Amino acid sequence: MADVIAPDGGRDHFNARASRRKSSAAVIALEKANLEPIDVVEDIALLDEADRRLAELGYVQVYKREFSWLSCFSFAMSISGLFASVATTYVYPLEAGGAASAVWCWLISGFGGMCIALSVSELVSAYPTSGGLYFTCKYLAPEAWVPEISWLCGWLNLLGQIAGAASTEYGCAQLLLAAVSMGSGFAYIPTNNQTVGVMAAVTIFHGALNSMSTAALEKMTRTYVIFHVGVLVSCCITLLVMTQNKHPSSYVWTNVLPEAGWTPSGFSFLFGFLSASWTMTDYDATAHIAEEIKNPELKAPWAISTALGFTYIGGWLFTIVLTYCSGDIPTTLASPIAQPAAQIFYDNIGPAGGVFFTVAAFIILNFTGITAIQAGARTVWAYSRDEMLPLSRVWYKINKTTTTPLYAVWLFTMCCALINLVGLGSYTAIAAIFNLTAIALDWSYCIPILCKMLFGKFQPGPWHLGKYSFWINLWAVTWTLFVSIIFVLPTILPVTPQNMNYVCVILGAVAIFAIGYWYAAGRYYYTGPRVKAQLIEGAVVDGKFTRMAESDEKSMTKSITDS
Numbered sequence: 001m002a003d004v005i006a007p008d009g010g011r012d013h014f015n016a017r018a019s020r021r022k023s024s025a026a027v028i029a030l031e032k033a034n035l036e037p038i039d040v041v042e043d044i045a046l047l048d049e050a051d052r053r054l055a056e057l058g059y060v061q062v063y064k065r066e067f068s069w070l071s072c073f074s075f076a077m078s079i080s081g082l083f084a085s086v087a088t089t090y091v092y093p094l095e096a097g098g099a100a101s102a103v104w105c106w107l108i109s110g111f112g113g114m115c116i117a118l119s120v121s122e123l124v125s126a127y128p129t130s131g132g133l134y135f136t137c138k139y140l141a142p143e144a145w146v147p148e149i150s151w152l153c154g155w156l157n158l159l160g161q162i163a164g165a166a167s168t169e170y171g172c173a174q175l176l177l178a179a180v181s182m183g184s185g186f187a188y189i190p191t192n193n194q195t196v197g198v199m200a201a202v203t204i205f206h207g208a209l210n211s212m213s214t215a216a217l218e219k220m221t222r223t224y225v226i227f228h229v230g231v232l233v234s235c236c237i238t239l240l241v242m243t244q245n246k247h248p249s250s251y252v253w254t255n256v257l258p259e260a261g262w263t264p265s266g267f268s269f270l271f272g273f274l275s276a277s278w279t280m281t282d283y284d285a286t287a288h289i290a291e292e293i294k295n296p297e298l299k300a301p302w303a304i305s306t307a308l309g310f311t312y313i314g315g316w317l318f319t320i321v322l323t324y325c326s327g328d329i330p331t332t333l334a335s336p337i338a339q340p341a342a343q344i345f346y347d348n349i350g351p352a353g354g355v356f357f358t359v360a361a362f363i364i365l366n367f368t369g370i371t372a373i374q375a376g377a378r379t380v381w382a383y384s385r386d387e388m389l390p391l392s393r394v395w396y397k398i399n400k401t402t403t404t405p406l407y408a409v410w411l412f413t414m415c416c417a418l419i420n421l422v423g424l425g426s427y428t429a430i431a432a433i434f435n436l437t438a439i440a441l442d443w444s445y446c447i448p449i450l451c452k453m454l455f456g457k458f459q460p461g462p463w464h465l466g467k468y469s470f471w472i473n474l475w476a477v478t479w480t481l482f483v484s485i486i487f488v489l490p491t492i493l494p495v496t497p498q499n500m501n502y503v504c505v506i507l508g509a510v511a512i513f514a515i516g517y518w519y520a521a522g523r524y525y526y527t528g529p530r531v532k533a534q535l536i537e538g539a540v541v542d543g544k545f546t547r548m549a550e551s552d553e554k555s556m557t558k559s560i561t562d563s
Contacts, residue, residue, distance in 0.1 A: 050128075050296055057129055058530070059291075059385070062398060066218040067293040072300065074225040076286045076307030079375065081168070081368030083232045084361040085279035086318050087341035088171035089434065093272030094333055094340055096491070097265065098257030099247065099323045105272030106319045110312040112479030113280035116442060117308035118465060119449050119476045121301035124287040125461030128296035130382040131529060132287040133157060133448050138529040140451035140458055146528040148518075153447040154388055155514040157284075160441030161379055163506075164282050165372035166416040167433045169206070170423060172369055173198035175362040178337040182346050182354050189336045196423045203420075206369045207413030210377060213402045214292050217374060224367050231360045232314060235345075236321045238357075243325040243348040252323050257330075261493035271491050273483050274431075277438040279315055280308060283445065285375035288382070301463040373413055380408040386530045388522070422502060432502035435487040439503065442480040449473050 051061040067075065093102040120133065127136045134157055137150040176198060177190035210217070240246075247255075262268035286303050290296040322341060325348050326332055335343035341361075346354030384392035399406045423430045452458040453473050465472055488507075492499040518526075 050294065053297065054129065054291060057127065057135075059129060061291065062403070063292045064214050064403060065292055065294045066214045067289060067299070068218075068222075069299060069302075070225075071218045071222040072286060072293055072303035073307055074223070075221050075289065075371055076303040077225045077228060077310065078221060078364075078367040078371045079282050079285040080279055080307065080311040080315075081228075081365050082279065082311045082315050083228060083235065083318065084171065084175065084365035084368065086275065086315050086322070087339070087358075087361045088174065088365065089275040089278050090319070090322060090341045091333070091338070092274040092431070092434075092491070093319075094326070094329055096258065096271035096274075097269035098329055099252050099255045099326065101256065101269045101272035102275070102323050103252060103316070103320050105269070106276045106316045109273040109276035109483070110280060110316055112475065112483070113276060114308060114312050115472045115476040115479065116445055117280070117283045117304055119469075119473045120283040120287070120445050121305045122460065122464050122469060123448060123452065123458075124284065124290065124304065125297050125301040125463035126459060127461075128287065128290040128293075128300055130288050130291045130378045131386070132284040132290075132379065132382070133445050134379075134383070135529050136448045137451060140448050140455060142455060147523070147526055149447065149451065150528045151388065151514070151518055151522060151526060153444050154383055155510065156440045156447070157444035158376075158379060158383065159507075159510050160437055160439075160444055161282065161285075161372070161376040162412065162415045162419060163433050163440060164278075164437040165369060165376055165412070166203075166419045167278070167430070167437055168365060168369045168372055169203040169416055170195070170199045170420050170430055170433065172202045172362060172365045174337075174339060175342065175358055175365060176202075178339045178342040179355050179358040179362065181337045182342065182351060182358065185351070186336055192423055192425075196420060199420050199423070200417050202366070202369065203413055203417045206366070206373050207410055209370055210373045210409045210413070211402065211404070211406055214404060217370075218292075221367070221371065228364055228367075231357070231364065232318060235357050235360075236318060238353065239321055239325045239344070239348055242350075242353075245327070246324045247326065252320070270486050271489075273486060274434060274438065275319070276312075276315065277442075277483055277487075278434050280311055281438050281441050282372065282375070283308060283441075285371060288375040288378040291378075297461050298463060301461075305463075373409065373416070376412040376416075377405055377409040380412050381405040384408065386526070386528070388526055390517075390521075419506075422506075425498075431491060432506060435501065435503040436506055439484050439487050439507070443484065446477045446480050449477055453477075 050065060054061055090102065093105050096105075123133060123136050123140075127139060129135045134150055134154040137153050138146055141149040173195045174190075177195060181188050181190060209220070256265055256269060258265040258268035262271075283304055286293075286300050286307075290300050293299050322344055325344055326340070327344065327347055332340045332343050332347075337343065339358075342354065342358045345357045349357070380389065380395050383389050384394075384396035386392075389395060395405065395408045395411055397405065397407055419433065420430070422432065453470065460469075488501065488504050490499065490501040
């Protein structure tokens with residue numbers, strides 16, 4: 001006999017939920033969903049374990065599973081962009097509290113980020129779909145509130161991914177122009193407008209690369225991690241060998257030099273958490289390509305946890321090296337290229353070495369941008385599969401040549417370019433995009449984590465945290481609440497239109513849109529993650545699938561829930 005069919009009731013269970021919610025809009029939406037065609041998967045014997053599990057969760061396999069162990073780990077590493085991400089965000093802890101802020105904030109914030117990564121890994125193992133953490137709400141939240149909770153989680157995750165990819169693209173432009181400036185002996189100083197222009201060009205280039213097939217993207221990603229680790233190790237060794245006047249340990253570990261204007265200075269120190277929080281985020285990016293991974297219930301969580309563990313330790317050590325070699329911090333912060341890490345390369349290794357490692361950081365951050373757009377496009381596609389977005393039927397289309405969602409790729413790419421236009425106002429305004437990434441993404445993870453802790457519906461997958469799960473989950477949520485308060489505050493005092501932290505403005509605008517769209521339209525058709533497939537049990541005789549008689553089928557087959 002062919003085995004399983006998925007575990008949740010069928011359309012009766014689905015309709016019962018509507019009556020419990022007592023919402024006419026919800027009832028209409030659920031009844032409408034009942035009329036949608038569902039793909040019936042009968043040839044169970046021909047499905048591998050991953051495709052079968054996906055069908056149990058309610059979806060038909062669309063992508064080719066090309067990602068292996070190495071390419072999964074490399075993808076997860078590239079989304080953090082350790083070397084380049086630290087180099088790009090090193091300015092924030094230096095401005096916040098000087099040397100001590102840089103090293104201690106990485107250690108503390110990285111631990112909180114690691115707890116979030118482990119919590120995300122556990123959920124991804126149990127529910128490996130392109131919807132990522134958004135999809136898990138279907139199984140973790142109370143049934144009556146699945147639409148509202150998944151809607152909130154989904155919009156936060158999409159906003160965070162757009163902000164994360166956008167800030168990555170902006171960082172690429174900064175690093176490239178910093179290298180050009182160093183190569184000219186600082187005769188050329190990039191302007192905000194030039195940085196935004198280069199950002200737009202780089203973003204479109206990354207969108208074009210993501211228009212290729214999954215196989216091509218896998219090959220491009222596979223060996224990236226080797227290059228990345230090589231650059232990181234060689235840069236650390238070169239800096240330690242060639243820096244003549246290193247700071248003493250007492251300075252690196254204890255000196256607080258707040259430049260942000262906050263009183264007391266200890267409060268300013270807290271803004272240093274941004275570097276680690278931005279680098280160690282987008283944990284579920286690997287989950288969004290789960291339908292392109294072989295054995296995703298093991299490979300995806302393994303890649304997330306190991307890559308983030310390496311990022312935590314490697315990022316902290318790299319930050320320590322930069323801080324020992326940082327020279328006079330006020331002078332470094334006054335660099336005309338606004339990139340302290342690049343200035344440190346230039347001052348200690350020389351013009352050629354400075355340009356080389358800055359360009360290497362640019363290349364590494366390009367891979368981060370490529371993978372961020374790939375994950376973001378798959379998110380748009382997954383949300384469109386559940387009809388969460390306007391014009392979902394357009395974004396859900398798969399190109400027949402590449403078997404990838406090209407419309408979703410370019411929608412996500414354009415959103416990234418557009419949100420970065422705030423950089424035309426001031427360089428400080430871009431910090432809001434970096435802050436927004438950490439806040440929106442981390443809360444999109446904490447919503448399902450909280451549901452897992454509160455409602456007791458979680459069924460672990462093959463990769464789980466065992467008896468430590470609750471406490472790791474608890475610290476992940478507590479830490480996210482703490483840093484969210486820090487990241488919405490202005491980083492520099494006194495506040496002016498030029499240095500205002502606009503993260504609250506962007507969050508508010510998206511919140512108004514998401515809530516307004518929910519009440520105007522979403523509640524009338526959106527029912528949470530939907531079912532697009534149903535497994536039918538039958539017998540395999542001489543290698544051929546034979547469907548059961550209808551009476552037997554009714555007694556033995558379980559339908560996938562339509563919620």
